[in-house]
Amino acid sequence: MALAPKFAGQAYSANVNPKAVHTLELYLDYVCPFSAKMFKTVHTTVLPLLPRKYPSQLSIIFRQQIQPWHPSSTLVHEAGTAVLRLAPDKFWSFSAKLFEQQKDFFDVYVVNETRNQTYRRLAKVAGQAGLDEAEVYGLLEVPDKEVDGGANVGNKVTDDVKLMVKANRLTGVHVTPTVLFNGIVENSISSSFSSEEWETWLDKNVGASK
Structure with a gap:
């Protein structure tokens, strides 16, 4: 599936020739x-x-x-x-930082804080990836009063999230992680794939197409 230019930071490639390229899509939460x-x-062994x-x-x-x-x-x-909006080139490094700290955002660790408090903690994670925390929070913050008569206004990335959700729904992906290879679900790849298994799979499915 195509990737909108505004979400280009989600893609990682190395000198890709658009006439001869495979696409691996990772649906991750x-x-x-x-x-x-x-x-x-993937981040530590496959991308290199x-x-x-x-x-x-x-x-x-990365979907x-x-x-x-x-x-x-x-x-x-x-x-x-928000990171994709501000610094697409830092999306993967931000994602690495967030996955390292994902437990901090599990249900029991957010249930007693406000939405904007969670956003402030997320902005700090973005700061660890080299972004300006204030700029990130500025895109995430939800106002605490009506805006132009509206009370269900979301934040400054709500419209982008809607586009992502619409695109993902078209594929019918449900579980995470799910991997698509050239648009087809690739059930042979699992979250437990080792570095060696990834390289074997890539040699067979990508390297063989040289």
């Missing part, structure tokens, strides 16, 4: 432990392989998959969306 496990392996072993052959897209049974899922993905 920031508060899903299995998503964290997959992301860590691309320029060395698969230059111009593969694009990897933000909100899981609504965890109320904080919307909030953490709004933070990811």
Whole structure:
């Protein structure tokens, strides 16, 4: 599936030739432990392989998959969306920081704080990835009074989140993590894939297409 330019920071590739490229889409939720496990392996071992072993052959897209049974899922993905708005090149590093601290945003650790308090903590995570905390919070903060007569106004990234959710619904993806390879669900890839298993899979499915 195509990626809107405003969300370009979600894609990682190494000198990709658009005429001969595979696409691997990772549907991940920031508060899903299995998503964290997959992301860590991909971020630390798979991404560094691309320029060395698969230059111009593969694009990897991190699709933000909100899981609504965890109320904080919307909030953490709004933070990811704010990072995409402010500094797309820092999206992957921000995601790494957030996954490292994902437990801090599990249900029991957000239930007694306001929405804006959670946003402030998320802005601090973004700060650890090199963004300006105030700018991130400025996109996330929800006003505490009506705006032009409206009381259900969301924040400054609400419209972007709507676009992401609409796009994800078109695929019918439910569980996280889910991986699509060239638009087709790839059930052979699991969150427990080791670095060696990833490299074997990539050699077979990407390297063989040289």
